[in-house]
Amino acid sequence: MNPTVTSPKNAPAVGAASPGPARPGSGRPGVPGPGAAASEPRYHAPAWVRMPGALSFRNIGAVYVWLAIAVIFAVWAPSTFPTWTTARQILDENAATGLMALSVVIPLCTRTFDLSVGFIASLSAVTASYMIEHGVPVAAAVTIAMGGALLVGLINACVVVVMGVDSFIATLATGSLIAAFITLMTNDIAITSPKLLGPFAKIGQASIGGITLPVIYTLVVALVIWFVLEHTATGRRLYATGFNPESARLAGVRTARLRFASLIVSALLAGAAGVVLASTLGSGDPQAGVPYLLSAYAAAFLGASQLRRGRFNAWGTLIAVLLLGTGVVGLGLVSAPNWAPAMFTGVVLIAALGVTGARRRALRGGLGQRFGRRREATETPSRT
């Protein structure tokens, strides 16, 4: 395709460009010595782990843990846990968590944190409820709520990308501003109105074929994110931006634009989650979204250890949401004490991330390499 390079007449000449030395057996056989050896074991898992690729424990460990949890609770509470009611309860209760978790996946791909998603969800829940309460039609109310979310997204993107403030602290700050605004508008009292139980309630409570709409929203969003990340150039560029922004920029990736867009996406998805929450709960709770922040990030990070290791991805995130959600619902069914669910979440997270982290270190098998992901690249040229 490149006239300067592909001309068949010249093709062999490039091969000849590395006369002897590049040939195997001339000092450096196919695979280089020590450095490569250290990374090789990543393909040498013990036999019991070496299942057909996609099903290996390495790849989808969380699914096996999830199954194990399900079996434990099925044995523990045989009359209540293994039922359709419980299954549906798990899905319904975690649809909003799923949406919130998916909302942070895209920014995280570019190594940008959006910690304001919880507040954005609250804001849009309150806004939508307020509009409905004052007789605004459902479509308009939802549009206005989403507009608010979009506005916050733009502010986030301007502060983080244009002003260059670190995203972690910048989105905490904008989150605080949103909280202030919500308190100003609602005096921190939840908006309740019979109108909220009208057509607006359908958004979060109607179901198709026995599956409630929020579950379907979540699946659709996951499908879209999966497609973008795995099957488009944009996805590749998002990951490149996160892994090494400077390399990506010099390779022509418009990193600033991608980070800008990723913060808009997270704000819009969080806004949608807020509308769904308001509709499901039938009230505009000023605190509606905040509790979801932690579980959203927990699921996104746990999800990044699944399917595409080291890359934030949609299905891994949903698996993580399901794993954590199943445990919490199961604990409720066996009437565990009220501190148990939070403890369960913490223990599972540390165990899961600890195990994957430890294994990765073991596989890299080198001292010092854990101290920075850049190191991995710098080590190699230094290999002597």
Added chain:
Amino acid sequence: MTGSGRGGHAALERDGVLRADGVEVGPALLKIEGLSKTFGGTRALIDVDLDVREHEIHALVGQNGSGKSTLIKSLAGYHHPDPGARAWFAGQPFELGSGLQHGHDRLRFVHQDLGHVLELGVIDNLALRHAYVRGRFGNIRWAEQERTARELLGRFGVDIDLHRPLAEATPVERVVVAIVAALQGWDGGRGVLVLDEPTAVLPPHEVAQLFELIGEVRRAGASVLYVSHRIDEIFQLADRVTVLRGGRVVATRAVADLTPRELASLMVGEEVDPDFRAQVPAASGAPVVLEARNLRTRYLNGVSFALHQGEVLGVAGLAGSGGEQLPYVVAGALGREASGQLRLPGRGGQWTDIGPNGLTGLALVPADRAREGVIAEFGVAENLTLPILDRLRNGVAHSRSRETALVHDWVERLQIRTADQDAPISTLSGGNQQKVVMARALALEPSVLLLCEPTAGVDIATRIALYELIAQQAERGLGVIVSSTDIGDLLAMCTRILVLRDGVVARELDGNQVTQAILHHAIEGTDEQ
């Protein structure tokens, strides 16, 4: 400890053991026999014997992947060697890889990454490696700490601002501080200082300063094991050289008995010419592919030039001369820090401002492969196609099959050694990573190729392969700009060389007539008749 160090130094001088150039080499000090190291199924080191004599500068050379680093790390105790290895220091046996971080106390190491905390100054970087001077409440006694650091540096004739963060120090200053840090607590007398490619990131004019310090260390009574793959340095510095190839020692010779050509051949295993010069025909009367006018940055002070089709234009200069920035400026990678105008006859030929317009879309191979070139978490294919993803589209979706075909093509063409296309790029050797970055630039089908430090950290065989590749591209009409601190690169590739001093073009040299001496003097500014 510093006091006793001075004592040792003085004693040596009194006894007249050392001459000015310290040539007198004593008996074997460090001796290794039968050192092997296996990683998984790969034998990184096979039955290696090595001896370093007293007061000797012993070079250890080999291509990327020949086992140099594994050998150093085994000595340092990071790797546990296979059973059967034996080691002696001054006749006393000791155990290798004893699990201690520092191994034998008389062996001191400066690894290639130096291990500094760049945000901190010299005092902290020295103390972190050794010990802080503490007061009664565990507080650090800063005055005394500073005095210790000053004495330590003074011992080796080093003069550096102690408080400035190392991030602001020059590269050679960082290397020097690392060496001094490694020698803390060494009281002079017998010892081996191991330097792993200390010049890898140094511009040429700073290398002399490092060599001075190495001489100083030797005069203080130590031997030096010097790891490098720069052949010219070995001949400047070393007494003997051990060559590793494929994990085996292929030769240990006195440097005086070797020619650079022989040494290169020993490293590569075949006849290789270290003074390789690609035959690039000077482009006479070829059309212009790029014209630059009045390029300015913090370092560049109004540079204008024209690049012709088929020309390989070198850019040389000391650090700070602006030469290293030039390809970035032309690529538009510096954004608003740069100003000036470009004209590309292939794109309509109007003059356009470079500053505000962002990347110009010309193919750039950046200087720092790890930081600016590859994406370590990506595979070979993902790295290679990053700038051309739009061409691999199938509707909105990215076409894996077209990507695979394209990457396969480039892997073949540039002989990139990789397990498969999806292998993480970090599993490739430096030379092969560089080939991936080069393939990425060429895949853009550019009319102008911009190269920075194209052979940094690349072994000699790959280096020559890259030279030939670039020559071929030029022959087919590509215009190339090469900025390099490695004079060898410029001599081997360029048809014309611009020498920059103080941000302006001070000399323009014809690539076919330039010699190393002429280029060197032009760069240093010592060429005025």
